Amino acid sequence: MTKNRVTSAEVAERAGVSQSAVSRTFTPGASASKKTVEKVRKAAEELGYRPNVLARAMVSGKSRIIGLVVAYLENQFYPEALEKLSNELQKRGYHVLIFLAEQTAGNIDAVVEEILDYQVDGIIAASVAMSSDLSERCRAAGVPMVLFNRSQDDGHMSAVTSDNYAGGRKIAEFLLAGGHRKIGHIAGWEGASTQRDREAGFISALAEAGVALHSRAAGEFTMEKAAAATRTMFASDPPDAVFVANDHMALAVMDTLRFELGLQIPCDVSVVGFDDVPAAGWLAYDLTTVRQPANRMVANTVEILLDQIENDTSEIRRIAIDGPLILRGSARIPKGWTI
Amino acid sequence: MTKNRVTSAEVAERAGVSQSAVSRTFTPGASASKKTVEKVRKAAEELGYRPNVLARAMVSGKSRIIGLVVAYLENQFYPEALEKLSNELQKRGYHVLIFLAEQTAGNIDAVVEEILDYQVDGIIAASVAMSSDLSERCRAAGVPMVLFNRSQDDGHMSAVTSDNYAGGRKIAEFLLAGGHRKIGHIAGWEGASTQRDREAGFISALAEAGVALHSRAAGEFTMEKAAAATRTMFASDPPDAVFVANDHMALAVMDTLRFELGLQIPCDVSVVGFDDVPAAGWLAYDLTTVRQPANRMVANTVEILLDQIENDTSEIRRIAIDGPLILRGSARIPKGWTI
DNA sequence: CTGAAAGCGCTAACAG
DNA sequence: CTGTTAGCGCTTTCAG
Numbered sequence: 001m002t003k004n005r006v007t008s009a010e011v012a013e014r015a016g017v018s019q020s021a022v023s024r025t026f027t028p029g030a031s032a033s034k035k036t037v038e039k040v041r042k043a044a045e046e047l048g049y050r051p052n053v054l055a056r057a058m059v060s061g062k063s064r065i066i067g068l069v070v071a072y073l074e075n076q077f078y079p080e081a082l083e084k085l086s087n088e089l090q091k092r093g094y095h096v097l098i099f100l101a102e103q104t105a106g107n108i109d110a111v112v113e114e115i116l117d118y119q120v121d122g123i124i125a126a127s128v129a130m131s132s133d134l135s136e137r138c139r140a141a142g143v144p145m146v147l148f149n150r151s152q153d154d155g156h157m158s159a160v161t162s163d164n165y166a167g168g169r170k171i172a173e174f175l176l177a178g179g180h181r182k183i184g185h186i187a188g189w190e191g192a193s194t195q196r197d198r199e200a201g202f203i204s205a206l207a208e209a210g211v212a213l214h215s216r217a218a219g220e221f222t223m224e225k226a227a228a229a230t231r232t233m234f235a236s237d238p239p240d241a242v243f244v245a246n247d248h249m250a251l252a253v254m255d256t257l258r259f260e261l262g263l264q265i266p267c268d269v270s271v272v273g274f275d276d277v278p279a280a281g282w283l284a285y286d287l288t289t290v291r292q293p294a295n296r297m298v299a300n301t302v303e304i305l306l307d308q309i310e311n312d313t314s315e316i317r318r319i320a321i322d323g324p325l326i327l328r329g330s331a332r333i334p335k336g337w338t339i
Numbered sequence: 340m341t342k343n344r345v346t347s348a349e350v351a352e353r354a355g356v357s358q359s360a361v362s363r364t365f366t367p368g369a370s371a372s373k374k375t376v377e378k379v380r381k382a383a384e385e386l387g388y389r390p391n392v393l394a395r396a397m398v399s400g401k402s403r404i405i406g407l408v409v410a411y412l413e414n415q416f417y418p419e420a421l422e423k424l425s426n427e428l429q430k431r432g433y434h435v436l437i438f439l440a441e442q443t444a445g446n447i448d449a450v451v452e453e454i455l456d457y458q459v460d461g462i463i464a465a466s467v468a469m470s471s472d473l474s475e476r477c478r479a480a481g482v483p484m485v486l487f488n489r490s491q492d493d494g495h496m497s498a499v500t501s502d503n504y505a506g507g508r509k510i511a512e513f514l515l516a517g518g519h520r521k522i523g524h525i526a527g528w529e530g531a532s533t534q535r536d537r538e539a540g541f542i543s544a545l546a547e548a549g550v551a552l553h554s555r556a557a558g559e560f561t562m563e564k565a566a567a568a569t570r571t572m573f574a575s576d577p578p579d580a581v582f583v584a585n586d587h588m589a590l591a592v593m594d595t596l597r598f599e600l601g602l603q604i605p606c607d608v609s610v611v612g613f614d615d616v617p618a619a620g621w622l623a624y625d626l627t628t629v630r631q632p633a634n635r636m637v638a639n640t641v642e643i644l645l646d647q648i649e650n651d652t653s654e655i656r657r658i659a660i661d662g663p664l665i666l667r668g669s670a671r672i673p674k675g676w677t678i
Numbered sequence: 679c680t681g682a683a684a685g686c687g688c689t690a691a692c693a694g
Numbered sequence: 695c696t697g698t699t700a701g702c703g704c705t706t707t708c709a710g
Contacts, residue, residue, distance in 0.1 A: 004479055005458075007703060018681045023705055028544035033679060053456045054393050054402065055703035058686045063393065065436070074617065077534045079418040086439050095457070097404070098435050100425050118434070119344075141344065255622035278413065284623040346687060357697045372695060394687035397702045675688055684707080692699075 004006055006049040012065050015043035026051045057119060066305070067115035069099045069108070070126045072221065075248040076277035077292065081126060081148065084298040092306060094121070101128050103178055122147050122305045129191060132156060144308035148301050149292070151193045151318060160301045160309070162322040164194050164274075167290035168201025168243075170325045171272050174288075175241045176206070177334035180270060183212040184239035186223040186229050186253060188246055195221075198274055202243055214239045221245070223252035230256040240269055241331065247273035247280045247289055252287055254330065270331035276323075286329040293323050345388040354382035365390045396458060405644070406426075406454035408438045408447070409465040411560065414587040415616035416631065420465060420487065423637040431645060435458070441466050448473055455480050461644045463476040463487050468530060471495060483647035487640050488631070490532045490627075490657060497647070499640045502659040503533050506629035507540025507582075509664045510611050513627075515545070515582045516673035519609060523578035525568050525592060527560040527585055534584055541582055553578045559634055560584070562591035569595040580670065586612035586619045586628055593624055593669065609670035615662075625668040632662045645665055 008022040015022070017036055024030040024042040032040075043049075057063035073079055086096045097118055099111050112134050115123055121289055123138060123145040130147065138145045144158075151159035175183055178215050185202065188195040203213060217233045219226030226249035233239065234257070244250035250273030257263045257271070265271055273280060276291035300319050307313055327333060347361040354361070356375055363369040366440040371379075382388075396402035405428055412418055425435045438450050451473055454462055462477060462484040469486065474496050477484045483497075490498035507657055514522055524541065527534040542552060558565030558571045565588035572578065573596070583589035589612030596602045596610070604610055612619060615630035639658050646652055666672060 004481060005703090009703080020681060020705080021679090022684095023703095024680085027705070031679065032553060036679080044697090050452060050456050052458060052703055054396050054458050055686090056705070057393050058397060058703080059705045061686080073418040073422045076415070076418075079412040079415075079421075082418075082437075083412045083439055086437055090439065095453070096437050098421075098425055098437050100422060100429065114434070117389050119391060119393050251621060251623075259622040281617065282590060283598040284590075329689090344687090348687080359689080359697060359699095360695095362687095363696085366689070370695065371682090375695080391687050393691070394702090397687080397704090398689045400702080680710085682707105682709085684705105686702105686704090686706105690700090692697100693702090694696085694698095 005052065006047045008049070008051070011040060011043045011047055011049045011220070012229050014047060021302060034339065054149070060201050063117060063119045063121055064094050064194040065097050065120045066094050066124045067099060067120040068096045068126065069101050069111055069115070069128055071092075071101050071121065071128050073100070074250075075221070075246065075275075075281065076279055077149075077246070077248070077275045077294070078126060078135055080278070081294055083299060085148070087299065088298055088302045092302065094306075112137065116143060122146075124301060125150070127192075127194075139314075144314070146301055146304060146305045146308075148297065149194065151320075153222065155316060155318065157224075158317045159302050160297050160304065160319045160321070161194065161197075162290075162292040162297060163322040164197035165201035165320075166322055167274060167325075168198040168203075169205040170290060171243050172202045172205035172209075174325055174334065174337075175272065175331070176209050176211065177337065178241070178270060178332040179334070180241035180332070181211060182239045182241070183211065184215040184217075184233050184242045184252065185213055186226055186233065186242055186244045186249060187216060187218045188249065190218065192221070198245055219245070219249045219253075222247060223249060226250075226252040227256045227260075229253075231260070234261055234263075238269070240268060241272070243272050245274060247275040247277045247287060249273070250287055250289070251279055251285055254287070258299065265330050266332045272331050276326055280326075280328070288328045288331040289326050291323040293321050296321050340442060342415065344391065345386045347388070347390065349506055350379060350382045350386055350388045354378040354661050361483075362390075364385060372658070379544065400458075402460055403432050403433050404436050404457060404459045406438060406457065406459040406462045406531070407465065408440050408450055408454070408462065408467055409437045410440050410467050412439075414560070414585065414614075415618055416488075416585070416587070416614045416633070417465060420633055420637060423633055424463065424465075424487070424640065427637055427641045433645075451476065456483060460648045461485075462555045463640060463644060466531075466533075469496065478653075481654070483644060483653070485640055485644045485647075487636065488533065490659075492532070494655060494657065499636050499655045499658045499660070500533065500536075501631040501636060502661040503536035503631075504540035504659075505661055506613060506664075507537040507542075508544040509629060510582050510613070511541045511544035511548075513664055513673065513676075514582065514611065514670070515548050516607065516676065517580070517609060517671040518673070519580035519671070520550060521578045521580070522550065523554040525550055525565055525572065525581055525583045525588060526555060526557045527588065529557065531560070536565050558584070558588045558591075560588060562588060565589075565591040566595045566599075568592075570599070573600055575603075577608070580611070581608060582611050582613075586614040586616045586617075586626060588612075589626055589628070590618055590624055594625050604669050607670045611634065611670050613661045615665055619665075619667070627667045627670040628665050630662040632660050635660050
């Protein structure tokens with residue numbers, strides 16, 4: 001077992017310069033003569049030297065590590081977001097330390113403490129609710145945090161989401177235009193801001209047309225619960241259209257409708273989801289949905305976080321990015337609308 | 340901006356003990372009197388003290404960080420594996436620093452260097468090929484690495500996979516028993532050990548029955564390429580059964596078969612995949628496949644890695660875990676076989 | 679521009 | 695068991 005990291009001192013010796021000179025050549029905002037840099041680079045190369053990020057973090061107070069808390073990787077939206085987030089951060093010289101949180105709220109606090117132990121420069125919380133204690137704790141530790149795909153009611157934390165309210169409205173308008181009047185909603189987890197906003201937008205647009213929700217059941221954002229909710233909802237007086245709070249559940253709803261209840265989509269019932277996960281585009285589902293613009297959400301999240309880190313800002317920003325309704329085959333297309 | 344981490348020195352002062360006493364109370368293999376521990380814990384609690392993991396890592400040489408390299412999060416098998424891996428590691432007091440690799444081999448080297456910069460205690464490479472230089476570099480750095488869901492031909496690295504060869508055989512035997520004789524194969528990326536092993540097992544069992552592969556096309560493990568491969572394969576003299584090298588591609592193959600080519604599954608053609616990703620179980624696909632026992636693969640991977648880390652072993656272990664054929668509706672069930 | 683020196687926060691001998 | 699003393703490898707004043 002050869003634990004052999006080359007140190008800057010060794011490089012210094014070989015290059016015939018001081019250890020600080022080595023440090024300077026590898027520190028972006030340096031000030032070293034061309035000649036020194038050259039000698040050092042050469043020696044470093046020969047020895048296979050690379051700076052120890054942890055040591056650097058200790059003294060500089062900047063670890064270039066971002067803690068990412070994420071919960072449901074089963075919902076395809078999250079692996080996708082994780083990938084984009086991590087790539088964007090990597091591109092900016094940061095790396096992601098990942099923490100999987102159970103959905104149980106209590107757990108989150110412990111997770112955040114653990115993250116803080118790593119002296120992360122910032123935290124991205126994807127789709128988890130934060131207690132205000134927690135956000136206070138991070139603020140006290142001087143670690144900025146931004147919520148991804150969730151927002152907090154108290155405006156204490158930066159958050160990036162899609163425009164869930166507007167998305168909910170679009171879906172209602174679309175369903176209404178399609179002639180539907182018996183419209184059901186399969187909700188996700190009631191505690192989520194995404195759920196509340198999507199439903200609120202949906203209901204409001206329905207109300208403006210004088211239509212009330214025909215039926216409602218909760219699927220908690222899981223496929224199993226969504227399937228169960230579907231069975232309940234369709235047991236008697238079934239709706240002729242359903243807005244499912246996210247695509248992940250909508251897939252299960254469609255399977256249940258078709259293969260358990262023997263219904264035709266969209267002839268017997270229209271189904272609309274939210275997120276536009278990859279599976280929504282698969283031909284077997286061909287799910288009409290509102291796209292959450294993951295790229296722009298990620299870009300904004302990273303932007304806000306790094307701005308807070310690098311410019312020591314603490315301004316709270318909350319962004320909701322509008323996403324388009326993606327017309328596919330799972331819902332009746334209103335006359336005049338083009339796919 | 341209050342960058343306010345409490346230090347062990349501050350706790351020591353408040354508790355009226357030495358700084359080392361504080362360190363000892365928070366170091367597992369400690370030796371401190373009950374009274375001291377109590378005083379320290381109290382003071383720490385009051386101050387909200389938590390040890391700085393990075394500082395600890397510097398002096399102890401153990402960061403409790405595991406670098407995880409992963410490539411295609413789009414294939415559902417990986418988010419699932421990532422989740423289990425991370426959870427298992429978290430349970431053992433380690434955390435995961437994630438690195439997304441492009442599939443381009445050259446990139447990997449740079450990624451590994453970056454990982455090493457973080458003084459990780461070990462590396463898990465999920466589904467990426469390693470140059471032997473690379474493995475040499477890690478060995479030199481004293482950082483153990485284990486491959487997950489890939490193995491290396493030169494036996495220089497520990498690797499955990501499912502028994503891909505046996506899986507391939509099972510599929511051939513199943514298809515043969517179902518009466519198929521015109522059997523096609525849609526391959527993944529030719530460079531992957533999983534591809535080679537699955538296909539080798541498949542071909543060998545076919546050969547034993549005196550059956551040759553009817554047709555073959557490569558899908559590179561992507562949905563688009565798999566769809567294209569399907570179109571090519573079915574353009575003329577189509578097979579009556581296809582073994583697709585993984586589920587991710589198989590989903591695209593099924594969609595293409597059904598919705599573009601208008602074929603019935605399994606009446607016109609049987610489709611079998613490999614992995615048993617969540618989507619394989621969704622009713623819209625109901626895909627017959629060989630399950631990769633993710634839990635056991637993860638358990639073994641973590642076991643091997645932590646053993647090398649904690650016991651300073653460097654024994655190379657290569658494990659292939661047998662996974663069952665999961666009978667579903669996408670392929671004709673042979674008489675006498677029960678679902 | 680460059681070297682010397684002082685730590686970052688912590689663990690691990692080392693005496694007591 | 696406990697305090698004292700060295701550093702881990704690096705960045706950053708501080709003189710020069």
